[in-house]
Amino acid sequence: MQTEARPAQTAPTVEMTYREAVAAAIMDEMAADPAVILMGEDVGASGGVFKTNEGVVERFGEARVLNTPICENGFLGVALGMAVTGLRPVVEIMFSDFLPTAGDAIVNELPKFRFMSGGQTRVPITVRAIGGGTGRFGTQHSATGESWYLQLPGLKVAAAASPSAAYGLLRAAIREDDPVLVFEHKGLLLRRGAVVRDASSIREVGRAAVVRSGSDVTVVATLLMADRALTAAEQLSQEGIDAEVIDLQWLRPLDFDAVERSVRRTGRLVVVEEQVHLAGWGATVISELAMRGVQFARPPRAVSLPDDVLVPYSPALEDQVIPSVDAIATTIRETCG
Amino acid sequence: MTPNTSDQSVTAAPPHPAADGRIAWYRRMLEIRAFEDRVQELFMDGLVEGTTHLCQGQEAVSVGAINALGADDYLTITYRGHGQALARGMSPEAAFAELMGRADGCCHGVGGSMHLTDFSRGLIGSFAIIGASFSVAVGAAMAAKLQGRPVVAMAFCGDGATNIGTFHEALNMASLWKAPVVFVVENNLYGEYSPLRSTTSVDDLADRAKANGMPGVIVDGQDIVAVHETATAAVARARSGKGPTLIEAKTYRYRGHSRTDPAAYRPAGELDAWKKRDPIALLGATLAAEQVLSAEDQKALARDVQKSVDAASEKAATSRVATMEEMRHFVYAD
Numbered sequence: 273m274q275t276e277a278r279p280a281q282t283a284p285t286v287e288m289t290y291r292e293a294v295a296a297a298i299m300d301e302m303a304a305d306p307a308v309i310l311m312g313e314d315v316g317a318s319g320g321v322f323k324t325n326e327g328v329v330e331r332f333g334e335a336r337v338l339n340t341p342i343c344e345n346g347f348l349g350v351a352l353g354m355a356v357t358g359l360r361p362v363v364e365i366m367f368s369d370f371l372p373t374a375g376d377a378i379v380n381e382l383p384k385f386r387f388m389s390g391g392q393t394r395v396p397i398t399v400r401a402i403g404g405g406t407g408r409f410g411t412q413h414s415a416t417g418e419s420w421y422l423q424l425p426g427l428k429v430a431a432a433a434s435p436s437a438a439y440g441l442l443r444a445a446i447r448e449d450d451p452v453l454v455f456e457h458k459g460l461l462l463r464r465g466a467v468v469r470d471a472s473s474i475r476e477v478g479r480a481a482v483v484r485s486g487s488d489v490t491v492v493a494t495l496l497m498a499d500r501a502l503t504a505a506e507q508l509s510q511e512g513i514d515a516e517v518i519d520l521q522w523l524r525p526l527d528f529d530a531v532e533r534s535v536r537r538t539g540r541l542v543v544v545e546e547q548v549h550l551a552g553w554g555a556t557v558i559s560e561l562a563m564r565g566v567q568f569a570r571p572p573r574a575v576s577l578p579d580d581v582l583v584p585y586s587p588a589l590e591d592q593v594i595p596s597v598d599a600i601a602t603t604i605r606e607t608c609g
Numbered sequence: 610m611t612p613n614t615s616d617q618s619v620t621a622a623p624p625h626p627a628a629d630g631r632i633a634w635y636r637r638m639l640e641i642r643a644f645e646d647r648v649q650e651l652f653m654d655g656l657v658e659g660t661t662h663l664c665q666g667q668e669a670v671s672v673g674a675i676n677a678l679g680a681d682d683y684l685t686i687t688y689r690g691h692g693q694a695l696a697r698g699m700s701p702e703a704a705f706a707e708l709m710g711r712a713d714g715c716c717h718g719v720g721g722s723m724h725l726t727d728f729s730r731g732l733i734g735s736f737a738i739i740g741a742s743f744s745v746a747v748g749a750a751m752a753a754k755l756q757g758r759p760v761v762a763m764a765f766c767g768d769g770a771t772n773i774g775t776f777h778e779a780l781n782m783a784s785l786w787k788a789p790v791v792f793v794v795e796n797n798l799y800g801e802y803s804p805l806r807s808t809t810s811v812d813d814l815a816d817r818a819k820a821n822g823m824p825g826v827i828v829d830g831q832d833i834v835a836v837h838e839t840a841t842a843a844v845a846r847a848r849s850g851k852g853p854t855l856i857e858a859k860t861y862r863y864r865g866h867s868r869t870d871p872a873a874y875r876p877a878g879e880l881d882a883w884k885k886r887d888p889i890a891l892l893g894a895t896l897a898a899e900q901v902l903s904a905e906d907q908k909a910l911a912r913d914v915q916k917s918v919d920a921a922s923e924k925a926a927t928s929r930v931a932t933m934e935e936m937r938h939f940v941y942a943d
Contacts, residue, residue: 309755335755341785346744346778353748356733357683358756376738376775381745385734389726390716390931391939393733425940449942 283470291461293435294324294400296469297442298362302332305360308446311338311351312364312400321366322402322461344370348377351397352385355451360396362446368403368417368455382451383426394449400442404457404496404546405594410585416495418455419545419552422524428477429523431455433498435465440475441521448477457495480527482534486516489540489608492531492557494520497544497575497595504601513608523553528560535561539569540607544600549576575603629901631892632910634676634833638668638889639911641692643918644701645864648691648708648722652868656926657708661722662689666863667795669888671696673836674763674793674856677844683731683749683762685742688723689795689862690735693765697732699725701921711928718931719939740775742766743792747783750790750847761847763791763840769800771814780821780855787852791843794855795830797862802874818855830860831886834895860888 288296302308310328312320316339319326329337340347344365351361365371371378378399386395405414418431428450432438438456445452467473475481483498484505493501498519505515516534520527535541541561543554558572575595577583584590645665651657664671671692675684678697686693694704699715707714708722715727723737733749736742746764753760770776771794783790794814798805811817818825824846828839836858843854861883865872872880896902902910 341778341781343774343778343781345775346782349741349744349775349779350748350751350782353733353745354752357749357752359752376741380738381741386942387939388716388720388724389728390714390719392716392726392728394942
């Protein structure tokens, strides 16, 4: 869905996993710009707990791969100091659930730093947070956390739903001169997909991707839910329901225009979120479309985490809490019925 | 590094008074004092709103330590930072205009009292949330180290900040990575409204350096020569690759925590006792005794400084306010 002029493809299309795509994006930006460094807990020799940095330290050396102590607020502050004095740090947050320990940095410092200085500096930091459920990691290691940081002008927020998105969004984030928070999903790390490993894949900031075109209903999702929504849409096509699936890719800036264009055609909207619906991006999308006077043929629906429980450890219970392909398909079907 | 500052009496007479850097320090401390006193008046006049945290009584720490830095070095400060910004060379006019919310302010008026920042002077941040001044300074120091620039970062915080996690996180990382950074804790005995002893498990904050494998040095924060000498040694140590130092400067704030705090919690007589060790008066007495700057010359200098501070505040008040359109450009890089 990119419309602007972009570099021509020079690299072959290759298959890789989501986590290989993350590592490829980091390495390609480190190769392109000596100011880019990688930091975080265990990002060095071990390649990161989720192996999203495999090969980085071997290729670029320890001077550009900084293993940090377990102190998110402290090392995000360090990254901020680096970013305003000439480096472009890429910071890994091992679990999205750990990012709130850096509340001051992510809420008060990174987004506000340029503003408070009256525009004296740029703040090129990429914060990668690996989150999401389905891994049986329990209540404190399973959040996506994707809507927790949306009320922060000064910050940009992305969410990667596929290997190619992981590659293209991360490279775009690292090239930004503003702080960008990129969410990755543990449930997608081993997902394989086609990636063109060159600059032609760099995603435009603030642009959603229509990952499946359709005419009956618009399904908007992020991260693992975009993956599942796509599967649900393929299943429903056999029932004669033609769903359009939009992977938002960016939550700030959020591509309301893309959703509006789609819903004005389909008249139906389902948001699929791995988070509670209250005050998340899904509620914001519905609210924005209502304010734009979009007419719905059926009331918009949300498939989300239940509001009255938390994500549990028990595999059987976790599977009931996180929207399944079936649950997504059921809601889409009801919306179209 | 040896925290021995007691035997540094000046023995040789300076070649010429104007060549004695202490006169510049003296002048700068007068400027900070006059600036802070004027801020109080500007509040009364309604030209400055919100809150502000004044530093009268602490001038020697700012001027002594910051003058140990080179022009390319970095500095991070806190919400009680007017003195540090001026010590780094920010013009009183740019600082006043910032406090008045005007376009000519160092941050074009959007930052205000707590965020005096000037990248052209290496003053890369002024933080209103406790602890961040330390971690950000470690980052600036590490960027310089990784890029092979011989640059040092100096970070200021208050005594209260030594209780927050970020302080300890920053110390640990700085020591672990031998970051070229100097931490300066201004211990003015009160964290906001609470006496240090009611919130803090140690009497000497320099002791907190030990837990992180770096030297902790206590210095008399009212004695600018001692502060400067201690900071100079720490800066040299950092620049030579030996790592960070934590300096605790024992000092005192004459005013309350912020504008609305009358500081009634202080024991009777405490303020008067500290005023007997006023940092400006102490240096003035030394300069007079050594015939570097007579009492009369000091008075003339004070009048001169007062005049320039008055002019700066009047000029700042004539500045326009930035537009919303200009302000929007401060949110994201273009």
